[in-house]
Amino acid sequence: MKVVNLTYPVEDKIAKSKIVLALGFFDGVHLGHQHLINVAKNIAEEKHLPLAVMTFDRHPVEVYADDHAFQYIDTVDEKAEKMAKLGVDYFLVMKFTKQFSQISGQDFVDHVLVALNAETVVAGFDYTYGPKDVANMDNLPVFAKKRFEIVKVPKQTFDGKKIGSTEIRKAINEGKMELAYDLLGHHYVMSGIIGHGKRNGHKLGFPTANLVWQNKKAIPKIGVYATRTKVNGQWYESMTSVGYNVTIGQEKRIYIESNIFDFDEDVYGKPMEIKWYKYTRGEIKFDSLAALKEQLKKDQTGIKAYFANHLDK
Incomplete structure (x- = not known):
């Protein structure tokens, strides 16, 4: 083409x-x-x-x-x-x-x-x-x-x-990723490069790849999602957070951070794509980092179970 x-x-x-x-x-x-x-x-x-x-x-x-x-x-x-x-x-x-x-x-x-x-x-x-x-x-x-x-x-x-782009943007903004899939005929994808974050995920044992995306893309609503993330040309199961890092108390800006399962490589500056499957929970402000870590364990277990029962489309 x-x-x-x-x-x-x-x-x-x-x-x-x-x-x-x-x-x-x-x-x-x-x-x-x-x-x-x-x-x-x-x-x-x-x-x-x-x-x-x-x-x-x-x-x-x-x-x-x-x-x-x-x-x-x-x-x-x-x-x-x-x-x-x-x-x-x-x-x-x-x-x-x-x-x-x-x-x-x-x-x-x-x-x-x-x-x-x-x-x-x-x-x-x-x-x-x-x-x-x-x-x-x-x-x-x-x-x-x-x-x-x-x-x-x-x-x-x-x-x-009617199948229309307006309806799809609304579904994405509301975290209805399965509806977005039904209308698109494929999963919603965000692409960009992997930027440097605050490395808070590493400290918790859940390292994340931070997406730097084109700022006019439709953004899923704040929360945690079952996703697949593509790095180095390969797709991996992942859980992705869209949020403000309210427990950590960082500046007021949205972060999209992907914890990629069974992956441990230095990929800063490389291309990344995120394929969005399902909204799993909203953003929660925890009393401690220990409580946050415990929730992340539950999130990972639940999302791994989701993918075990849902073959990639």
Whole structure:
């Protein structure tokens, strides 16, 4: 898969042939997104054309609503990794600027979709490319002027509710990691590097790898989780704490610390991924470090039992 960074207006074709182009922001690349991309992939295979997927480098709400506190399920790199696994040929990342946010629906079609040499455009029923009352899927044929085919993918649901990134972010923030899994079709993952902590876990006999993550990622609610953690290219069972270290009394900031089972290596500065499975308890302020240590033993025993009864999906 080739990753292509785009700016508006698009001036160069990305492929020698025409393309099948799937549109969306695709945060999380959840089950609804996977269905849409598979629809586009089937069309591409039938027409013997490459499949391209286009997203933006940031969510439009950051520009339209000046909302810089927006939480992402995926970084662009995480999104690209998922697209590659889905068999996408070109992953297009359009730079979303103030200027780009102000173009008309016709400009978007003429200077993006047509400029990319789209033969077929595939998008969800609610996809918009400008003012939603005008630049919507119902009006896309008017702007397209028969220059490409259009496939509108209907709403995808789970348990009677729409599968959407908003619902998934809410599940993550509420610690409902099993619901997040059901909607995503895979476990939520946070990635980053291993940073230096206060080494309090080492003192207690439960050394932790401290995740330094991209600060706009959705964060699970405060508490302890059954997780798997990837270091040195290998996944290990682990228990991960999201919290403020209230017993230790450190500064008011969130820490994500993974105690990796059956692992004892110096991995500071190396990449780490955390795959979130289940919320096990909230954060507790203990009267002593001895009481905290006793609870950590119980946490580890319980999480090991959880994984013994739940094969990795």
